[in-house]
Amino acid sequence: MVAILGASGAGKTTLLNALSARLESVGKLNGSVHYKGKPRDPATWKRVVGYVEQDDLQIGCLTVRETLSYAARLRLPDRLFTRKEKEDRVDETIGMLRLEKCQNTRMGGPGQRGVSGGERKRTSIGTELVSDVSLLLLDEPTSGLDAFAAWSVVENLRDISRERNLACLMTIHQPSYRMFCQFDRVILLARGTVFYEGVPQDAIPYFESLGYKVPEGMNPADYLLDISQNLEKSDEAEDRIEALLKAWHQNSRRSSLVKDEQHEDAYKTWPSNWLKELYILTERTMIETLRNPVLLFGALGQTVVLLIIIGFAFFRLGYDQPDVIARIGILFFIPVNASFAVLFPIINVFPLSRQIMRRERFAGLYRTSSFYLARMIVEVPSQILQRILFYVILYWMVGLQASAARFFIFLGVNQIQILTSIGMGFCIGAVSPTVEIGSIIAPALNVIFFLFGGNLLPKPPPWFVWLRWISPITYSYLAIGQNEFKGEVYNCNGVSNGGTCYRTGEDVMQQYNLQSFTIAECVGFLFAIYFVFSSLGYLLLRFSAHPKFRFK
Numbered sequence: 001m002v003a004i005l006g007a008s009g010a011g012k013t014t015l016l017n018a019l020s021a022r023l024e025s026v027g028k029l030n031g032s033v034h035y036k037g038k039p040r041d042p043a044t045w046k047r048v049v050g051y052v053e054q055d056d057l058q059i060g061c062l063t064v065r066e067t068l069s070y071a072a073r074l075r076l077p078d079r080l081f082t083r084k085e086k087e088d089r090v091d092e093t094i095g096m097l098r099l100e101k102c103q104n105t106r107m108g109g110p111g112q113r114g115v116s117g118g119e120r121k122r123t124s125i126g127t128e129l130v131s132d133v134s135l136l137l138l139d140e141p142t143s144g145l146d147a148f149a150a151w152s153v154v155e156n157l158r159d160i161s162r163e164r165n166l167a168c169l170m171t172i173h174q175p176s177y178r179m180f181c182q183f184d185r186v187i188l189l190a191r192g193t194v195f196y197e198g199v200p201q202d203a204i205p206y207f208e209s210l211g212y213k214v215p216e217g218m219n220p221a222d223y224l225l226d227i228s229q230n231l232e233k234s235d236e237a238e239d240r241i242e243a244l245l246k247a248w249h250q251n252s253r254r255s256s257l258v259k260d261e262q263h264e265d266a267y268k269t270w271p272s273n274w275l276k277e278l279y280i281l282t283e284r285t286m287i288e289t290l291r292n293p294v295l296l297f298g299a300l301g302q303t304v305v306l307l308i309i310i311g312f313a314f315f316r317l318g319y320d321q322p323d324v325i326a327r328i329g330i331l332f333f334i335p336v337n338a339s340f341a342v343l344f345p346i347i348n349v350f351p352l353s354r355q356i357m358r359r360e361r362f363a364g365l366y367r368t369s370s371f372y373l374a375r376m377i378v379e380v381p382s383q384i385l386q387r388i389l390f391y392v393i394l395y396w397m398v399g400l401q402a403s404a405a406r407f408f409i410f411l412g413v414n415q416i417q418i419l420t421s422i423g424m425g426f427c428i429g430a431v432s433p434t435v436e437i438g439s440i441i442a443p444a445l446n447v448i449f450f451l452f453g454g455n456l457l458p459k460p461p462p463w464f465v466w467l468r469w470i471s472p473i474t475y476s477y478l479a480i481g482q483n484e485f486k487g488e489v490y491n492c493n494g495v496s497n498g499g500t501c502y503r504t505g506e507d508v509m510q511q512y513n514l515q516s517f518t519i520a521e522c523v524g525f526l527f528a529i530y531f532v533f534s535s536l537g538y539l540l541l542r543f544s545a546h547p548k549f550r551f552k
Contacts, residue, residue, distance in 0.1 A: 001161045001168040001182075003175070003200075005221065006189030007229045012171035013054075015189070016137050019169070020051045021549040022362060029552065035135070042551050046364040047075075047271075050128030052138040056120050057356050059284070060109030061291035064102055064119070068093055068126050070284050074365040075131035077271045093130045096160050097122040098152075111294070118149030122156060128363075129160065136161075138170035147176070154179050180221040190228035195244040210247055270367065277366040281374035289382050295345060299386035302341060307390060311397035318399075320493040324502050328512060330398055331484060332454045334391075335417045335476035339446055342383050342421035343428075347438035350375075350429025354545050362547040372538050376426065383418050406483055409519065413479045416526045420472035423533030430541035449473050455512055472529045479522035481514040 006012050017023040019033055021042070033040050035048070058067055072086040072093075081089070094103050099122060107123065108114015115123065121141055128136055141157070142150035154175075161168045172179075180186065181200050188196040188203075196203055204220055207213075212227055214220045228244060230237040272280070289295065314330045317323040357371050391414050395407055424445065432438035452460055453473025460468060468474055485505030492501040502508045509515050517525070 001158050002170070002185045002187060003180075003183040004169065004171045004187045004189060005173075005175070005225060006171075007225050010189040010228070011192035012189060013139055014192070016051070016139055016169070016171060018550075020049055020137055020362075021045055021551050022051070022547070023550045029550065033551075040551070042549065045551075046362060046547075046549065047131070048134050050131065050133035050136045051362065052125050052128055052136070052141060053359065054139045054143055056124045057352070057359060058107045058109070058120065058124065059288050059356065060107050060112045060114060061288050062284070063104050063106050064099055064115060064123050064126075065090065065094065065104060066287070067107060067123055068130050070280065071127040071365075072130045073272075073280050074277070074360070075271055075363065077269075078273070078276065089130055093126045096129070096163070097126050097156055099123065099126065106291075116149070117145050118152055121145065121149075121153055125153070125157070129164075129166075131363075134167065136166055136168045138168065140171050140173055142172060142175070142179075151176075151179060154182055158182050174219075174225075175221050177220050188224060188228065190241055190245060193245050195228060195248045196224070197248075210244070271365065274367060274370055277370035278374055278377075281366065281371055282377050285374050285378040289378055292349075295349075296386075299345070303387065303390045306337070307393055307397070311394055314398045316397070316399040319488075319490045321490065321499070321501060322494045324490055324508060327398075327400075327484060328455070328481075328508070331481050332473075332477050334394075334414065334480065335453070335473045336450050338387065338414060338417050338476075339421050339424075339449065339473060341387065342418050343425045343442050343446060344439075345383075346379065346422065346425030347429055347432065347442050348435055350425065351432050351435050351438055354429065354433070354541070358545045358547060361545070368542045368546065369538065372426070372541060376422070376534065379422055379426075380419065383422055384415055387418060388415070400484055401488070409483045410480055413476055413483070413519070413523065413526075416523060416530070417472060417476040419530040420476075420526055420533060423530045423537065424472075427533045427537035427540060430537045431544050453477060458513070470529070472526055475517070475522040475525045475529075478514055478517060479519045479526075481512070482509060482519050482522075485509050485514065 004012050004015060014023065018029060021040075023029060035041075035045075041048075062070070068090045069087065072090050073083075076086050076089065094100060099119060102115050102119050105119075106112065106114050107120065114120070125136075125138070125141065136157075138157075141153050145153065154172075157168050157170070160166060183200055185198060186196070186200045186203065187194055196206060198206070203224065204214060207224065207227075212223075214223045228241060230241060270277070310330070310333070314326055317326050317330075353375065357368070360366065361368065361371075388411070391411055395410055400406070400410065425442075428438050428441050428445070432441060448467060449471040450473060451457060452464065452467040453471035454477050457464075457468075485508045488505035490502055490504070492503070495501045500511075502511065
């Protein structure tokens with residue numbers, strides 16, 4: 001077990017990223033990385049090496065056991081492990097990391113109670129250990145933990161590395177001297193360069209030989225980091241750092257860790273076939289959705305409030321002229337409401353899922369297509385079921401045409417409008433690394449579709465006409481408008497002198513230009529828009545969140 005220590009900016013995380021091939025495509029990368037005495041193999045490297053990042057991104061509604069179970073099912077190759085053997089590996093990992101007491105506790109997250117910080121960190125380590133990695137890299141695994149939790153994590157890792165003959169390389173910040181001595185070797189960095197590498201107990205004699213004696217009562221690990229920094233902002237400190245780097249360069253020795261790797265060929269392909277990936281990811285996403293009380297109760301509360309306000313505002317419309325105008329208003333509002341109501345819940349959860357997907361894709365767990373389709377499979381019925389009650393009750397409260405055929409056409413068109421909103425949500429979520437960015441893009445796009453999708457601009461400028469025909473609101477509005485007004489007859493009550501009287505539904509459709517396309521054509525355009533948004537979302541996700549490995 002090897003620790004990398006250094007002051008902030010010394011290059012600890014950069015070194016881990018370079019070793020794991022996750023270094024961003026900036027700067028120049030020199031040198032080479034050898035594993036088992038030969039250059040690392042890009043075909044297997046992402047599955048041979050486990051990387052525990054500093055941020056413990058986990059699905060908050062899953063328990064510790066479920067988190068490790070899904071990691072095992074996705075990571076361990078089906079050619080080498082049965083389902084029972086994978087679950088046995090989960091049990092073994094829970095035991096090694098001492099997670100028995102919290103194995104059925106949810107991970108938790110913002111606004112959700114869950115496991116402690118130390119248990120969360122050990123679970124993150126477990127998601128890597130549950131697979132057959134030969135080298136485990138950890139970026140500051142003790143960061144944010146109290147002294148006891150930090151010690152427990154390091155002690156756990158030390159025992160596991162010896163029990164499983166696993167090489168561990170971690171960055172660590174300000175360890176106690178007791179923890180410092182738990183490592184087999186330590187690497188001290190300053191300005192991206194090694195100034196000591198060896199057994200921790202030999203560090204103090206080495207630096208004393210250079211004239212740097214640890215002051216009495218001071219943590220030796222802290223002292224060694226202090227002398228590698230120019231805290232005084234002086235030329236003397238600069239000379240000291242240069243002397244430390246030069247002294248080690250003259251006395252440096254190389255060492256290597258070699259670990260036999262079995263079944264290496266099995267890790268050159270995906271652990272599971274595409275359908276198996278899709279099944280596991282769909283199951284995990286479904287649990288995530290069903291256990292989200294904010295999502296479920298929020299949708300129910302939204303339905304109740306909107307039904308009370310909108311339903312009674314447009315309650316039992318008649319056939320007078322003011323009621324005709326009111327029908328135009330409610331028929332335009334319904335697709336607009338669906339667009340906003342469906343879009344924002346997706347934007348609120350997709351960026352986190354995107355980050356988790358990117359981390360898991362770096363480990364080679366599954367394909368982007370299986371992740372994307374799994375979320376779509378769960379999201380579509382979830383959104384439809386959450387809002388179907390709203391449409392059913394609102395239709396009869398408002399008093400739209402009392403016809404079974406018209407009712408089901410109305411219901412069907414609005415469900416397809418929901419599909420287009422889901423596709424748009426996935427498209428925006430695919431390029432939004434954070435909820436904040438998604439919340440900026442979504443309203444802007446929705447307002448544009450809202451502005452050009454109805455009669456707010458009956459004759460838009462020629463250079464903006466195309467926006468009307470790419471807006472899904474346009475086709476939903478046309479379809480449910482035709483469905484409602486076709487064949488209806490109205491009276492002229494409530495018309496002021498010289499006012500316009502719409503005697504038939506056809507008069508309304510002609511006045512408001514609702515006959516540009518038939519209902520069937522509008523449905524076809526809505527499906528086409530959904531397909532375009534969904535396909536574009538997949539391509540954007542694949543491009544923006546696809547792991548980019550850098551081996552040279």
